[in-house]
Amino acid sequence: MAVTLAEVAAHAGVSPATVSRVLNGGYPVAGGTRTRVERAVEELGYIANAPARALAGATSDLIGILVHDIADGYFGVLTGGLQHGLDPTGEGEARRLSVVCNTQGVPATETACLALLEGQRAGGVVLAGAAAEDPEQTAALAARVARMAAAGARVVLCGRPPLPVSPALPVATVVFDERGGAFRLAEHLLALGHRRIAYVAGPPDRSSTRERLAGHREALRRHDPALTDACAPLTVHAGSERSAGYDATRELLRRGEPFTAVAAAGDAAAAGAAAALREAGLRIPEDVSVAGFDDLPFSQDTAPALTTVRVPLREAGALAAQLVTGRRPLPPGGITTLPTELMVRGSTAPPPATGRTP
Incomplete structure (x- = not known):
């Protein structure tokens, strides 16, 4: 017989509501209490009923990550930081299922992927990489993002400009200098x-x-x-x-x-x-x-x-994970700007005083 939420709560010595907060993430729970609940979940082998939770609430535990190309080193590093941020301990703490979608940076593909994630009632979405500067496509993307956010999904834009959506919606933007x-x-x-x-x-x-x-x-x-x-x-x-x-x-x-x-x-x-x-x-x-x-x-x-x-790609990914799971509140204005740093190495030197140049 499947272990119930109430049994996990009794084993951990907490209320069922506290167990639910720990499992759903994004809610403040004392570290010791969270540890007891997580230990009870592991010892009893409790498995959350994700479809039922999705029907009961607005969203599921699915996190969509949209990148141009995961084989590109830029997106590989960023996505690695993001997925590590979803499970920072490496022990399943975040309890999120992430799916990576390659869009090749095509706006129509981005909106199509968002439509699929909306149909799955994704709990969060991270759109990473430069945006195509097309007003019509930007408006279509903003409308889709606004609708998902209004339904309860958290959305993070990473490495791209903010979208024209209501500041009241759970949409965060992480940009680089x-x-x-x-x-x-x-x-x-x-x-x-x-x-x-x-x-x-x-x-x-x-x-x-x-x-x-x-x-x-x-x-x-x-x-x-x-x-x-x-x-x-x-x-x-x-x-x-x-x-x-x-x-x-x-x-x-x-x-x-x-x-x-x-x-x-x-x-x-x-x-x-x-x-x-x-x-x-x-x-x-x-x-x-x-x-x-x-x-x-x-x-x-x-x-x-x-x-x-x-460009602090891994750090940006970790920050996006915190924002998309609600572990970090939206910053003032919804925008966080991360600094960039010049790295001087051996490939640059003064130009030749004489001799050949192209």
């Missing part, structure tokens, strides 16, 4: 003496591309207004993958415009840029400096190690 990070990276290159800085930007319709490119250009403008126009022909929009950085850098070389540094709006693209430069017979950083963005795990192991901007 991408503009500031790109500004500091460009300042670093300028301080080294670079004036012909190529920039491999992300797709032109993405929120992160806008922020990072704006920071890069602002640093150029503040150093010397003439640099903005001088470096404009050295900007190429590309994807975030290694092959995109490789192709974009080959295009820059083909144009014949001289440059002494390449800043890529992503570490994978920076790795591709470095490969294209080496293929052209150029040394890094002796002939051309290379820098990336995100500080993915491989960045320290390249030769030379990659100068980049650290």
Whole structure:
């Protein structure tokens, strides 16, 4: 015979309501009491009836995680931090089932995945990664998110701008200081003496591309207004993958415009840029400096190690887990901005005083 909630409560010496609070999460329960309840659950082998709980309330224990591509290192690190945050002890404390949906960053796919999660009465959703800046799609996404939040699901936007929804709804936004990070990276290159800085930007319709490119250009403008126009022909929009950085850098070389540094709006693209430069017979950083963005795990192991901007992806994932489960209240205004950090390594150096440049 199945163990009942009342039996768990009696075994733990607490009320059934307290057991329910512990199992549902998101409610303040004293640490000692929570431990007794969890021990009773384990000893008695209690299994919650998730469908019944979903019918009784507005939502289930399902957490949906929407990413562009889980195989991308950016999303792999972020999702790892998020899933660890759902079960920080590694002992099943959070009692959440998470499902990862690959959307390729396509707005229609995002809304379709949200519709499926809404049908499953998901208790929470995390939408991660840059947003496509299309007003019609943004409105459709905001309407879907608002409806889910109004039904009781917590929604967290991570690494993207806030949506136009009511501040009364349980919708939180975690953003990175991408503009500031790109500004500091460009300042670093300028301080080294670079004036012909190529920039491999992300797709032109993405929120992160806008922020990072704006920071890069602002640093150029503040150093010397003439640099903005001088470096404009050295900007190429590309994807975030290694092959995109490789192709974009080959295009820059083909144009014949001289440059002494390449800043890529992503570490994978920076790795591709470095490969294209080496293929052209150029040394890094002796002939051309290379820098990336995100500080993915491989960045320290390249030769030379990659100068980049650290985005706190794992920390953001852990924070998103706390917000989507209700273990952390919504911040004032619903928005949390996480800082980025310049990581100076061996791939950047002063430009060559003489000798060849592309």
